[in-house]
Amino acid sequence: MYFEQFYLTCLAQCLIHDRLGGRGSSVDPQRDVDIYLKAADEQNLKIRHIFETHLHADFVSGHKELAARSGAKIYIGAQANAGFPHVPLTDGFEVKMGAVQIRALETPGHTLESVCLVITDRKESAESKSSECESAQPCAVLTGDTLFIGDVGRPDLSKTHTSRQLAGLLYDSLHEKLLALPDVVKVYPAHGAGSLCGRAMRAERSSTIWDGTSYELCAAVASREEFIAQLTANLPTRPDYFLEDAEINRSGAATLTECRRFRTFSGRSAGAVAAECPS
Numbered sequence: 001m002y003f004e005q006f007y008l009t010c011l012a013q014c015l016i017h018d019r020l021g022g023r024g025s026s027v028d029p030q031r032d033v034d035i036y037l038k039a040a041d042e043q044n045l046k047i048r049h050i051f052e053t054h055l056h057a058d059f060v061s062g063h064k065e066l067a068a069r070s071g072a073k074i075y076i077g078a079q080a081n082a083g084f085p086h087v088p089l090t091d092g093f094e095v096k097m098g099a100v101q102i103r104a105l106e107t108p109g110h111t112l113e114s115v116c117l118v119i120t121d122r123k124e125s126a127e128s129k130s131s132e133c134e135s136a137q138p139c140a141v142l143t144g145d146t147l148f149i150g151d152v153g154r155p156d157l158s159k160t161h162t163s164r165q166l167a168g169l170l171y172d173s174l175h176e177k178l179l180a181l182p183d184v185v186k187v188y189p190a191h192g193a194g195s196l197c198g199r200a201m202r203a204e205r206s207s208t209i210w211d212g213t214s215y216e217l218c219a220a221v222a223s224r225e226e227f228i229a230q231l232t233a234n235l236p237t238r239p240d241y242f243l244e245d246a247e248i249n250r251s252g253a254a255t256l257t258e259c260r261r262f263r264t265f266s267g268r269s270a271g272a273v274a275a276e277c278p279s
Helices: 034-042 063-070 163-176 216-220 224-232 241-251
Strands: 002-008 011-017 023-027 046-052 073-077 087-089 094-097 100-106 115-121 135-144 186-189 260-263 273-276
Touching: 002 034, 011 034, 011 100, 023 094, 034 046, 034 063, 046 063, 046 094, 063 073, 073 100, 163 224
Parallel strands: 023 046, 046 073, 073 087, 135 186
Antiparallel strands: 002 011, 011 023, 094 100, 100 115, 115 135, 260 273
16 A cells, blocks of 8 residues: 655645555645646556545645546545535545555544544555555554644534534544454554644654554543643633634635636836636
């Protein structure tokens, strides 16, 4: 299996594919999708699947742009009520790319539609011996904003559910699904230190389900009520644009070909080009 993580300040996205199959998947793509198309071209593969772990509130996603330029399908949690063509993700939904299997887990809490993606590489040929993921057991999980390194997602990004309700759902998602995965499964979250989607996330880009220090909040808290109390206490101020970004991502940002290009005023910066996209 080929796995590449793209890191933009505190945002993380990735590209996955079966080395022999020529088919790839992009997860949580940023607005500028050229980096994924370039990486796919270098690896001689076609991007056929685009996964969104949730409706991102802190950046506008490139899922619609990447789908238009690659012909790939978009997959997002069924609770997103997305306004673009997509495949709704529910518990147990699977996509297979040769020996690589991607299985969805519905993990509401940070948002209602949040999903995590469990990765398994079933390849047993000699060529797979260098892979971290070479058995029928899960080897990695892409946790979006549900579980970070050292923290969990904030529970105050819903218009329909209170922070306490979301925190309770997050406790259930963590204990019933993520923490039930094998201890050695690698965790790849969608954010690192500096993101406002959590409070105390660390700078590491990956860890494991149980590394002894990463998940104190979800592993050490004795009860569901205590978890809810801790998670909802002293929440940082939510930026005003968070809910607006999530709505843009629900409908999908206009592709760049739909944007109207225009030139700026003349002068020293003459020739600079900007773009105006429909809302």
